[in-house]
Amino acid sequence: MDERVSDVRGMARRARQAQRRLELATAGERNGALEAIARTLEEKAAEIVAANREDLAAAEAAGLPGPMIARLRLDEAKLAGVIRGVRAVAALPDPLAAEPEAWVRPNGLRIERVRVPLGVIGIIYESRPGVTVDAAVLCLKAGNAVLLKGGKEAARSNAALGAAMAAGLRQAGLPEELVQVLPSAREAAVELMNARGLVDVLIPRGGAGLIRATVEQSRVPVIETGTGVCHVYVHEAADLAMAREIVLNAKCSNPAVCNAAETLLVDRAIAARFLADAGPALLAAGVRLRACPEALAYLRGAAAMVEPATEEDWAAEYLDLTLAVKVVGGLEEALAHIARYGTQHSEAIVTADGAAAERFLRAVNAAAVYHNASTRFTDGGEFGFGAEIGISTQKLHARGPMGLAELTTYKYVLRGNGQVR
């Protein structure tokens, strides 16, 4: 595997060329390519897992932390899951098949708005080799070429996965340049960010630092994904038992993901009662609490588990079993707190008061706003999209879970008989 920074611009040009071929392919051909990729991944499973073992050995030798090694691992069972995912994407409806909107102008010009692929998509991510395949097949299904820039810890795994996918594309009679694994060196990401005109969109997937660096440096349009400082707001009219279950779920069911709750807001009127119930339940689930002075008075627990919150806590995306807790004077104070510290990802109110709920749903500016449900549902599968490439937290193009439709754009097709203006 060549770890020199090679010719990313050249790779992008070849991706463009290959994508022009894919643009003319039928849905059957695209799905056939996905099936061929599933097969070649199966055929080369031993090589892929062996390459991953080398990555794992190097990561262990370098003393990488346990959670990072867990993300890097791609054993037979995980690879089989990845391959099932490829076939699941092949089985999804064709995002390019939608009937175009069409209208005829008074001058007789017929205008159609037709779905087309985005073109060449760059994905910048960290060291989860499963992403290499997931992202590639979603892009292909929607008619796009993809340039994959993964983390250096997964370089051998990604090269093996890329070789298997290239073999699948060749078997399907499509250009292997549709899926290209870039060198894992940092410079390749910089070249990708500078490839305006050659790459149509960049999607960073990973931690906050990676995403911030990409959105700040890229000259290629970026879809920002995944930073989630999500709140659960327990309104004074909440069903407190329901609120407790929602908070526990939003924090504990998978704290490492972006739709997990990071801050609990509680109305003053019910704070003592609610925290007397929910506090012990959270602590029993292993959650560390960072509480405002007022909430602190209602929470009992070991000093290591219940600590005073600082200003930083309100903006923190912990991604672990830590929860900030703040007592608020009512709906408007909760809305102001969320407007200030939220990341426009997922925000929930728990209340039996319909008017308060509607005010919250209307006023909160976020990709997903919830009434009486856990923030954990902001996910392509949970929305019924079948698969997702990420959760957009920006407002342009796509917001929230991005499925196949969000990997397409449109163009206008105009048919006339000599119209001039």
Next chain:
Amino acid sequence: MDERVSDVRGMARRARQAQRRLELATAGERNGALEAIARTLEEKAAEIVAANREDLAAAEAAGLPGPMIARLRLDEAKLAGVIRGVRAVAALPDPLAAEPEAWVRPNGLRIERVRVPLGVIGIIYESRPGVTVDAAVLCLKAGNAVLLKGGKEAARSNAALGAAMAAGLRQAGLPEELVQVLPSAREAAVELMNARGLVDVLIPRGGAGLIRATVEQSRVPVIETGTGVCHVYVHEAADLAMAREIVLNAKCSNPAVCNAAETLLVDRAIAARFLADAGPALLAAGVRLRACPEALAYLRGAAAMVEPATEEDWAAEYLDLTLAVKVVGGLEEALAHIARYGTQHSEAIVTADGAAAERFLRAVNAAAVYHNASTRFTDGGEFGFGAEIGISTQKLHARGPMGLAELTTYKYVLRGNGQVR
């Protein structure tokens, strides 16, 4: 008028605050604000025109070129047209009123996808004071706050227009910070481009240099607009009389705009015949031709009007009565030329061969692709959108003419009864 670079970030924060108020306004309130702005523009017409005269005098003293002075001029008649435009936007359908898509998940969670404003929009433009009002009212109609950074030549005009619009907003009971005219100094544009998180999207409107600088430097998401190296391709099976009229219209009806044709591609099989007819017609219309060697052989005219093309001509956006002319070997060569030199704006084929037309319409990657019509129809009004904020030449979010719908985004509203995951 204060020409210091003031606190653009503070202005953006106040815009955000004001937009949260507008987000809760009804369509009636938003249209009422537009009507109030139309009235205050009428009431302050004399002051606005006087301010514009000062700008014009300064521009003339500075020796600005005639076309720039023409764009800068805002006399009573042009202002009346701008005000009619405000009322026309008020009369358009509400872009936020569309019935949301809604579905219910197996767990009972009801998901709605609702239209919402983009939020705070920054417009960076040159010295056409009409844009100040056009852009502001389109943004307001769609529920957005707007920060307007115009050219310094129009600073007095823009300040007067901004004051009139602020008065209209106050009369309508809405915060005047919804429409803010920024200082015209270059530094204000730089601050705007750095205001990520405070400004949701930047839309540059103007020449290629302005747009390039914005897309390259901005950390705020940008919608690239308006660079148009548009082609008319005359296929061997074209109705040559129709082709001549389309080429003449695409080049001559308004050469200064982005949807005008810049290059004519002609199939070798009909080049001699077509250019013998279209060449003199173009020259008679005052068009200067830059021709490839083969086309040159078919064109007769004064040396100043017919010149050999250089490599630069194929990429040139002339925006005047100049047209590059190239003979090609057929459809595939035309497609390759357009893929290489086009700017993904508007591309036309003239042919009576349906299969060739369909191949062109499918293969060309551009916002608008035409069969047997002039490229000049890529325009919000001509598409039936009523008004436009620009023509997007990128693929994210919006492509082609951007009407009111393109100034909105969506959010997901989820209603449950205690769902957890």
